Amino acid sequence: MKVRVSVVIPVYNEGEAILRYLDRILRDVILPAEILIVHDMPEDTTVPYAEQVARVDPRVRPLLNTYGFGPANAIRFGIDQARAPVAVVTMADGSNDPRQIDDLARLVARGVAVAAASRYMPGGQQVGGPRLKRMMSRWAGRSLHTFARVGTRDATNSFKAYDTQFVRDVGIESRTGFEIGLELTAKATRLRLPVAEIPTIWLDRQLGESRFDLGRFLPSYLKWYFFAFGRKLTAAKIVAQREIPSEEQIREESNAVG
Template identity: 80%
Template structure:
């Protein structure tokens, strides 16, 4: 059965921690789904645990990212590899609530291009995490919602669902950190495409160490924060702004499809 939702999980040496994450997702996601565990290197400690689960449940796949190292490239690769019309990005650290994956996916099926799990709308909450990072994230989300009229009060949260055709249309330019969620929200806002949100309770990770580096990733966040403000763009004008030589997500998806067909042939 073709999946209705592709769950994209970027990982880096999560090791045995991935077992708890996948167990929860497999238990809570009721829609036909594929779960793509995207890793940067064959020797990643997450891989053997993922492969063991995949042998028991065909929904799970360990996918080697060939776009370059780092979370942004892993997410780009995962969305390009997605076979479903909806891709949900979630983290491996247990911060996100997998019970909401189906609800986010259904919002996209109803017509929104970005569906956000929001910590900062009524009913949402963030538990734990660095105070300064939490303050910046909340401020960015609220100002974008009020002044740029973004359809979510939590534009920086990575836990989002995307219309994969929309992503392949507008492309992903981020190459460093976790700002893809903000980039695609900003692009949807400038294009006038629908963005929606549902409340979520985010819990700081209990196992392992976070790979988030605020100082390193801040320039990317600032770029897309300010991009969200401005006059309405058309798809053509948005494409014209893309740096020369940057491949579209649609072309990347075609390359990934060809690679998969080659692997199947072998």
């Protein structure tokens, strides 16, 4: 059966905990899907458990990220490897609700470039997480929705579905953190492509430690926040003005993340 949605999950030493979330995804995703478990190194503790599941369920594909360390590179690699016309990015920590993957994918299939799971629209909720991060994320989401008309109140949430062709047309410039969700939402807005949202309840991770570093990732978030405002662009113009980091910058950022 033709794969309709590629679920991209960046992982970092999740160990046995990945089994719980994989079980939920494999149970709750009804559309024909592939589950891409993207890891930065062969010795990542997630790998043996992902391979264990892959041996009994062909939907699961563990992938070694060759683009460099960090969640942005892992997500970028995963979307590039996606076989489906829709890619859904979700976190391995169980903070996202896998039952919504089908709904997000269907929105993209209906014609939106980006479908966001929104914590800040009516019916959405965020449970737990650092207070400052919550406040900044909520403010950014609401101000972008009101003034830049980005189509979602939660542009910074990583739990989103994308038209894979749209992503390949505009490219991904993020190289370190989780700002990809904001980058692609901002690019869709500047292209005047439709962005949609559904409410979600986000739960802070119960196991392990978050790799989100607000101080280090903030400059990238601010870049894409301001990029969302402006006149209409074409995909060619977005590609032409892309800021591709040098090999030295990529190496330094990868070392910092790793």
